[in-house]
Amino acid sequence: MTSPSTAPAVTALAPETLQSWFKEHQDLVVIDVRSAAEFESLHIRGSYNVPLPLLSEHTDELAARLGSRVVLVCQSGVRAEQARQRLAKAGIDTACVLTGGAPGFAAAGGDVVKGKDRWDLERQVRLVAGSLVVLGLAGGKFVSPKIRTLAGVIGTGLTFSAATNTCAMGQALSAMPWNKAAKEPTRESAILQLPLQTVEDAAA
Numbered sequence: 300m301t302s303p304s305t306a307p308a309v310t311a312l313a314p315e316t317l318q319s320w321f322k323e324h325q326d327l328v329v330i331d332v333r334s335a336a337e338f339e340s341l342h343i344r345g346s347y348n349v350p351l352p353l354l355s356e357h358t359d360e361l362a363a364r365l366g367s368r369v370v371l372v373c374q375s376g377v378r379a380e381q382a383r384q385r386l387a388k389a390g391i392d393t394a395c396v397l398t399g400g401a402p403g404f405a406a407a408g409g410d411v412v413k414g415k416d417r418w419d420l421e422r423q424v425r426l427v428a429g430s431l432v433v434l435g436l437a438g439g440k441f442v443s444p445k446i447r448t449l450a451g452v453i454g455t456g457l458t459f460s461a462a463t464n465t466c467a468m469g470q471a472l473s474a475m476p477w478n479k480a481a482k483e484p485t486r487e488s489a490i491l492q493l494p495l496q497t498v499e500d501a502a503a
Contacts, residue, residue, distance in 0.1 A: 310383065312370055312395040314407035321345070321410075324368055328493065330354075331372045331401065332382045336478045337419050341401050343372060344410040349489045351378045355385060357486055362389035364493045369394040372401055374419045420478065424469050428453050 312320075320327050329346040331338050338348040351373075354361060369386070371379035371394055379396040386394050397404060405411045431453050439447030456468065472478060482488070 310395055311376075311398050313398050314404040314409055317343075317370055317397060317404065318407070318409050320368070320370070326366045327368050327370065328365060329370045329372060329397075330382070332378050333373050333401070334420055334478050335483050337374065339414045340416060340419075341405060341411055341413050343401055343404055344412050346372060347489065347493060348484050350484055351382055353484055353486070353489060354382050357490055358385045358389045360486070361490050361493075362386055362391045364490065365391050365394075367391070367393045370397055371395065372397045372404070374400045374402065374421050376400055377421070420469050420472060423472050423478075427468060427472065428456075 317329070329343055331342055331346045331348050332351040332354055333348070334350050335348060338350075342348065349361065365386070369391060371382045371386075373379040373382075376396050376398065379400070383394045383396050386392075399406070401411065431449055435447055435449030435451075435453070438449070439445070
């Protein structure tokens, strides 16, 4: 693995810094951990799509192919931070999380690839959670007080999600048909496609 003295000593990276890194560093690897559908909608040119569930399943194998200059990207930073923590446990403790995610990079004038507009996963979670709370409150008033329990369950789930930095609802929504891309990333297409130079860097 590359010597820690040559690795970036930050965990949050500004979009402007990433733009300069693309020009300055041959060993840079940008990994987008969003769903394939979100990636198709908008992604940083040159980035690799390794959705968080796939990364979680093959963390050690992915880490073995990475050097020290890794930037993780999602929609807002939440999933990228989860990925950073997993990679850190596998020995990649210098990975950075892109501030503002892919939309922030685009807003800063970064080079992105745009496809079909889709709602990102985090927006879908907010819609479903909010709708269920409203349904629980309305049902509790007009149908049965017991239905108010639904709002409590959602509130508890959101609190647990914040405390553990995970999102069961997001994972469930990511499996829905409208969140599937024509070609879903696999171990072979996502992890084994990483450039061979990162393997050489890791052995340096």
